[in-house]
Amino acid sequence: MSVESAxxxxxxxxxxxxxxTRMASLRAVYIIWYRDILRYWRDRWRLVASLAQPLxxxxxxxxxxxxxxxxxxxxxxxxxxxxxxxxxxIGMSILFSAIFxxxxxxxxxxxxxxxxxxxxxIDRWAVAIGKALGGxxxxxxxxxxxxxxxxxxxxxxxxxxVVELIPLAAVLAFGLASFGVAIASMMKSLQGFQxxxxxxxxxxxxxxxxxxxxxxxxxxxxxxxxADPASYGIDPIRRVVLANSGLPHVDxxxxxxxxxxxxxxxxxxxxxxxxxxxxxxxxVMFQRxx
Amino acid sequence: MAGAVIEAQGLVKKYGDLVAVAGIxxxxxxxxxxxxxxxxxxxxxTTISMLCTLLTPTAGVARxxxxxxxxxxxxxxxxxxLVFQDPSLDDQLTARENLEFxxxxxSVPAPDRRRRIDEMLEMMQLxxxxxxxxxxxxxxxxxxxEIARGMxxxxxxxxxxxxxxxxxxxxxxxxxxxxxxLRGKKGVTIFMTTHYMDEAEYCNRIAIIDQGKIAALGxxxxxxxxxxxxxxxxxxxxxxxxxxxxxxxxxxTASRDDGTLRMEVKDGKAFVPRLVRELTAPVDTVSMRRPSxxxxxxxxxxxxxxxxxxxxxxxxxxxxxxxxxxxx
Numbered sequence: 343m344s345v346e347s348a349x350x351x352x353x354x355x356x357x358x359x360x361x362x363t364r365m366a367s368l369r370a371v372y373i374i375w376y377r378d379i380l381r382y383w384r385d386r387w388r389l390v391a392s393l394a395q396p397l398x399x400x401x402x403x404x405x406x407x408x409x410x411x412x413x414x415x416x417x418x419x420x421x422x423x424x425x426x427x428x429x430x431x432i433g434m435s436i437l438f439s440a441i442f443x444x445x446x447x448x449x450x451x452x453x454x455x456x457x458x459x460x461x462x463x464i465d466r467w468a469v470a471i472g473k474a475l476g477g478x479x480x481x482x483x484x485x486x487x488x489x490x491x492x493x494x495x496x497x498x499x500x501x502x503x504v505v506e507l508i509p510l511a512a513v514l515a516f517g518l519a520s521f522g523v524a525i526a527s528m529m530k531s532l533q534g535f536q537x538x539x540x541x542x543x544x545x546x547x548x549x550x551x552x553x554x555x556x557x558x559x560x561x562x563x564x565x566x567x568x569a570d571p572a573s574y575g576i577d578p579i580r581r582v583v584l585a586n587s588g589l590p591h592v593d594x595x596x597x598x599x600x601x602x603x604x605x606x607x608x609x610x611x612x613x614x615x616x617x618x619x620x621x622x623x624x625x626v627m628f629q630r631x632x
Numbered sequence: 633m634a635g636a637v638i639e640a641q642g643l644v645k646k647y648g649d650l651v652a653v654a655g656i657x658x659x660x661x662x663x664x665x666x667x668x669x670x671x672x673x674x675x676x677x678t679t680i681s682m683l684c685t686l687l688t689p690t691a692g693v694a695r696x697x698x699x700x701x702x703x704x705x706x707x708x709x710x711x712x713x714l715v716f717q718d719p720s721l722d723d724q725l726t727a728r729e730n731l732e733f734x735x736x737x738x739s740v741p742a743p744d745r746r747r748r749i750d751e752m753l754e755m756m757q758l759x760x761x762x763x764x765x766x767x768x769x770x771x772x773x774x775x776x777x778e779i780a781r782g783m784x785x786x787x788x789x790x791x792x793x794x795x796x797x798x799x800x801x802x803x804x805x806x807x808x809x810x811x812x813x814l815r816g817k818k819g820v821t822i823f824m825t826t827h828y829m830d831e832a833e834y835c836n837r838i839a840i841i842d843q844g845k846i847a848a849l850g851x852x853x854x855x856x857x858x859x860x861x862x863x864x865x866x867x868x869x870x871x872x873x874x875x876x877x878x879x880x881x882x883x884x885t886a887s888r889d890d891g892t893l894r895m896e897v898k899d900g901k902a903f904v905p906r907l908v909r910e911l912t913a914p915v916d917t918v919s920m921r922r923p924s925x926x927x928x929x930x931x932x933x934x935x936x937x938x939x940x941x942x943x944x945x946x947x948x949x950x951x952x953x954x955x956x957x958x959x960x
Contacts, residue, residue: 363706366739373736381724454720458781461686462737463709 367468374459374472375479378446382480389487392439396431396488400424400495403553404431419591421584426595428495429583430552433514433576436485437550440515441543443477444522448535470523470624474617477519482511492583503586510582513610514575517617521571524620527627550576555595571616573597578606637662637789637821638683643692645678652678654844655692660823660837662788665815667835668825669925675844676825677717680793683823684714697788710738713782713820717793719774723767727758727777730766731784738785752780755817756810772803776810783814790814792824796831808834829925840929847932852925859923859931862900864907867891867916874913881910891916896923896931 382388408415408423415423450456459469486507492499525542529535549563550572559567567573577597584592596603638660645653653675660666668676681687683696685705694701697711721730731749734740740748753759756776766774775795782790795811796804808831814820824835832838832852839849848855868874868891875886875893882903886893897903900920908918 362739366737369739370737373733377722377725377729377733380729381722384724450722453723454716454718455722457716457718458720458734459737461684461709461714462734463706463739464737 363463363465366463367465370459370462370464370468371472371475374469375476378443378473378476379479381446382483392435392484393487395438396435397491399431399434400428400491404428419589419594421589421592421595422496424495425497425584425587425589426555426580427553428491428497429580430550430576432485432488432511432583433550433572433579434547434552435488436481436511436515436575437518437547437552437572438543439484440477440481440518441522441525441539443480443519444473444526445532445535445539446476447473447523447526448529448532451530452532466628467625470527470621470628473526474516474520474523474621474624477522478512478515481515481519482508485511485515492587497583498587500586503583506582506586507579510575510578510606510610513613513617514572514579517571517575517613517620520617520620520624524624524627527624546570546572549573551580551597552576556597557595568597568599571613574604574609574612574616577604578609581606635662636660637698638666638694638696638823640679640683640694641692643679643682643694644690645675645682645687646690651844653682653689656841656844656846658839658846658849660789660821662821663815663819664837665811665822665824665835667832667838668823668841669827669829669832669838669929670825670841671827674841676827676841677793678844679841680791680823680825684712684791685709710785711788713785713787713790715775715778715782715790715792715795717797719778721766721774721777721781723769724765726763726765727753727769728762730777731781734781734784740785748784748786752783755813756780770803771799772806775799775803775807779807779810779814783818783820786818787820789821789823792822794825794827796826796828804828804831829929832925838925840925840932842929842933848928855925855928856923859927860896861898861923862896862903862920863894863923863927864897864900864903864918864920865892865894866907866918868893868913869916870913874911874915877911877913878907882906896927 404424404427407427411423415421415426447456450459460466486504489499489504489507522539525538526535529538549567549570551567552572556564556567556573556577574597581592581596593603597609598604636659638658640656640658643653643656644651656675656679658666668679670676678687682689683694683701685696685701685708688702696708699707699711701708722733725733728749731752732745735745735749750759753762756779758773758777758780761769761773766777769777779790779792779795782792792811796807799807811822811824812834815822826832835852837849837851838855840847840855848858866874871888871891871893875888878884878886878893878895884895884897884903886895888894904918904920908915
């Protein structure tokens with residue numbers, strides 16, 4: 343064939359060494375996570391802007407509602423409404439940023455980068471897990487950063503609070519980030535993702551006990567609030583923050599099932615379980631070939 | 633033939649009743665630049681996607697780097713580099729970060745990562761922009777970065793789907809210079825699709841694809857030899873009369889496109905003076921040239937490949953990405 347004359351001899355054609363796919367996938371989890379953190383860190387404005395909404399809630403919504411409740415809130419626990427609401431707003435911040443963090447998957451799909459990830463010789467589960475962990479980390483930072491506001495709310499912080507809070511913030515962030523990744527894996531367009539998310543996220547937020555105690559509610563609402571996974575993530579955060587601040591009666595405002603206050607570990611376990619199940623859904627969704 | 637790096641036999645892809653690829657056979661030799669040429673919708677992208685394991689063939693067999701694309705897609709992907717038609721960079725990351733990401737997911741050994749990234753940046757002349765975010769890059773720089781990325785894990789074959797789409801002619805030329813350099817230095821086999829006829833000239837061999845089938849396959853010169861001699865075109869206010877006269881007086885059949893008549897003749901230099909002497913119909917312009925691959929395509933399919941087919945879609949795409957880019 344006449345080609346041979348035109349083609350130069352192959353100089354140093356390198357034979358790719360066989361690659362351990364499992365190790366490659368673990369490395370991929372790391373680099374996918376790392377990329378998300380890098381982008382988050384680079385986008386300082388997002389970091390600043392994301393503090394605006396919780397502040398608005400605390401200052402405007404919190405102060406307004408406190409004044410109209412007068413001293414009626416707290417049923418003799420000595421907890422003011424703003425103190426009650428503050429850990430809820432930390433939870434809200436985690437909830438919103440965990441779920442919106444997953445939007446980067448839809449962005450990546452829209453702008454082509456997801457293709458670079460999906461054609462790589464790695465297992466697809468690595469993509470789902472890397473993304474879920476990236477969302478978890480960002481959401482945790484978004485939530486814990488609000489601890490700087492504690493002195494203004496009349497909440498005392500201790501090292502113990504922070505140490506106990508980190509794993510609790512992590513399970514809440516993980517549960518909701520996995521939820522976001524699972525939804526994002528099914529969505530082809532940004533608009534679709536935003537519509538579905540607003541449809542799911544706002545009820546999740548309102549029913550989670552971030553803004554009001556989940557006791558003495560109408561029966562239908564009691565059922566809905568207990569079905570909201572975020573309830574099991576926000577309640578332990580509140581109990582840890584307020585109890586360590588010297589407000590020991592916080593448990594009486596806590597999440598109950600059949601009148602029993604749930605142990606914090608059980609709540610965290612439920613949240614973690616939710617995250618694992620949703621992450622499994624996300625993995626299955628990613629493994630379907632487009 | 634033994635030693636082919638890409639082999640396909642009877643490759644078919646159907647979507648329901650729609651046949652995108654209707655049975656393709658080809659072999660690509662190591663170190664070759666192989667061009668896949670045809671209009672949009674001819675099945676180029678579908679074929680390249682099957683070879684790259686992104687699509688599963690409906691029928692047929694394909695082996696890339698000696699590995700069956702259906703049986704072990706991950707092994708194939710480890711051995712090929714991909715440059716997609718649409719951009720696939722993270723433009724919030726720097727050039728180096730994009731390459732590092734790729735090095736990780738393609739298991740480039742840790743001690744080699746930095747060296748290989750530096751080397752590819754150097755080859756693609758991006759060293760001085762390595763730490764700039766990709767969103768500040770021009771279209772040509774992004775393409776070069778994508779080529780650098782595709783080569784980072786030292787693939788045996790580099791697949792490029794319309795690598796020069798939407799770039800200006802100068803940038804297209806520089807991309808080609810870089811691809812040639814890569815082939816020379818790295819010995820990589822290059823398989824690319826294009827609808828730009830002039831680009832196909834850079835290839836060692838070309839397959840002209842139309843309606844899901846290979847219409848012709850050979851070196852650019854072999855293909856051009858399929859068109860007899862020279863191509864003469866005239867424009868005339870009375871093209872019908874002119875065509876009739878050319879047929880009657882000169883014994884040549886001209887094909888007509890509006891006011892333009894086009895004919896293939898053995899010896900153009902001798903034909904043009906005769907044409908001017910004999911014709912009584914008004915002639916506005918006469919031109920003569922060596923056959924191009926456009927002429928080959930026209931001869932094989934009876935149609936011209938037109939750039940306009942894609943331009944509208946490109947414009948939309950460019951506009952969309954500008955608009956979205958601002959919101960990011």
